[in-house]
Amino acid sequence: MDKKLVGAMLVPLMVMLVAGFGYAAYERQVNDYVSASAGTFDIDITGSPTISCSASYMTGTVTHPNINEIDVTVSNFAPGDHATVTFNITNTGTLPGQLTEEIIPTGGLKSISPFMYSDDLPSSINPGQTITVTATITLPSGTTSQGVTRTFNVAIHGTAGT
Amino acid sequence: MGGNMNRRLKLTLTIPLLLIIISGLAYAAWTDTIIAQYTLTTAQAPAISVEKGFINLEHGLVTINVRNNDSIIVSTSPDAVRVFVNITNSGATPINTVRMDDALPYDWYWQPEEVEVQLIQQNEAIIEIGQPYFTASYDAGTRTLTVIVHNIKSATGKYLEMNEKIRIMFKMEYALKGQQLPAGYASNPPTYVNFAAATAWINGWSSSSVTASASFKTEINWVG
Numbered sequence: 001m002d003k004k005l006v007g008a009m010l011v012p013l014m015v016m017l018v019a020g021f022g023y024a025a026y027e028r029q030v031n032d033y034v035s036a037s038a039g040t041f042d043i044d045i046t047g048s049p050t051i052s053c054s055a056s057y058m059t060g061t062v063t064h065p066n067i068n069e070i071d072v073t074v075s076n077f078a079p080g081d082h083a084t085v086t087f088n089i090t091n092t093g094t095l096p097g098q099l100t101e102e103i104i105p106t107g108g109l110k111s112i113s114p115f116m117y118s119d120d121l122p123s124s125i126n127p128g129q130t131i132t133v134t135a136t137i138t139l140p141s142g143t144t145s146q147g148v149t150r151t152f153n154v155a156i157h158g159t160a161g162t
Numbered sequence: 163m164g165g166n167m168n169r170r171l172k173l174t175l176t177i178p179l180l181l182i183i184i185s186g187l188a189y190a191a192w193t194d195t196i197i198a199q200y201t202l203t204t205a206q207a208p209a210i211s212v213e214k215g216f217i218n219l220e221h222g223l224v225t226i227n228v229r230n231n232d233s234i235i236v237s238t239s240p241d242a243v244r245v246f247v248n249i250t251n252s253g254a255t256p257i258n259t260v261r262m263d264d265a266l267p268y269d270w271y272w273q274p275e276e277v278e279v280q281l282i283q284q285n286e287a288i289i290e291i292g293q294p295y296f297t298a299s300y301d302a303g304t305r306t307l308t309v310i311v312h313n314i315k316s317a318t319g320k321y322l323e324m325n326e327k328i329r330i331m332f333k334m335e336y337a338l339k340g341q342q343l344p345a346g347y348a349s350n351p352p353t354y355v356n357f358a359a360a361t362a363w364i365n366g367w368s369s370s371s372v373t374a375s376a377s378f379k380t381e382i383n384w385v386g
Contacts, residue, residue, distance in 0.1 A: 040192075041192045041194060043194045056256075056320070057256040057321055068194075068195070068197060069196065069198070069199065070197075070198050072200045073200075073201045075202075075203040075205075076204075076255070077202060077203065077204045077205060078255070078364045078366075079366040081365070083202075085198070087198070089196065097192075097194075114204070115202050117200075137202060139202075142366060143366075145204055146204055146207050146367065147203075147204060147205070148203070148204050149201065149202065149203045150200075150202050151199070151200065152200050153198065153200070154198040155195055155196075156198070157193070157194075158194045159192065159193050160192035160193070
């Protein structure tokens with residue numbers, strides 16, 4: 001009887017342990033629905049993102065498919081051209097948080113070359129605060145890469161705490 | 163005794179289980195990530211086509227008027243040949259700078275200050291480009307006229323888009339006016355060939371150099 005009871009409790013305990021560690025490792029997962037008594041931390045993209053291009057022959061679009069994502073497409077970069085994307089991030093939780101970011105090339109590439117990316121992401125955000133982030137993508141003068149496409153993600157991570 | 167053991171065991175297992183659940187939920191509530199996905203494409207190098215011809219020649223013919231008694235060339239008809247060079251944007255990439263090098267035929271020279279530059283849109287609407295938005299220079303040694311439109315956007319308010327053209331027009335005059343008709347010209351009036359080469363740029367990227375040529379014949383007209 002005792003062995004059955006121990007077994008019955010150990011199995012879910014192990015499952016929870018594994019699930020807990022797995023969840024912690026899967027940091028990109030977003031959870032908007034869970035709250036804890038200690039408070040919540042939740043950052044969302046709010047408002048309407050905008051894009052502007054430095055030359056009239058360039059085409060740029062930005063969409064906002066969900067509260068945690070924007071999709072930016074810009075074509076016809078020539079050397080020296082740049083595009084500027086502006087979007088808002090709001091902390092809808094109850095805790096302040098630290099912000100960090102990483103650029104993740106996709107499409108099997110290890111860099112975003114020949115493009116350059118920069119933004120003015122602040123290092124922290126308070127509860128209820130909305131910050132405006134301006135991101136600039138540049139094709140430097142002297143670039144010789146013609147007709148190439150690069151895809152990448154900029155992941156902005158928020159962690160509760162000061 | 164067995165009941166106490168069970169309760170103790172339950173408690174021992176339940177407390178860490180609850181701690182794990184709570185900490186897992188708290189972690190989920192304390193981190194968040196947003197993603198900006200970028201898809202960026204560079205343009206192609208500019209592409210152009212070039213054509214040239216003569217505006218004021220009927221049947222591609224110049225008449226050389228030669229005085230009967232001393233074989234001196236007194237004039238030509240028309241007095242000057244008006245040349246055009248069309249540089250067309252044949253690619254999708256807009257163009258902001260064009261350069262044309264026109265090698266005039268031998269026996270001909272550029273009539274200074276006679277250069278016109280136009281941007282011709284797809285609907286044939288014309289935007290005139292004046293100086294200082296273009297420069298014209300002439301090398302008498304090679305008989306080469308070079309015209310550069312440095313910044314089409316500044317000159318016209320727009321780039322040279324696909325299928326639009328820059329038209330450059332100039333005049334050339336016969337260099338042998340006042341001289342004796344060269345030997346052989348009377349029996350075999352020369353055919354003159356005029357070459358042009360053009361290149362286009364957008365920022366630092368250039369098209370390949372594209373050439374075009376046109377020719378005209380001459381006839382001798384003896385005058386009293």
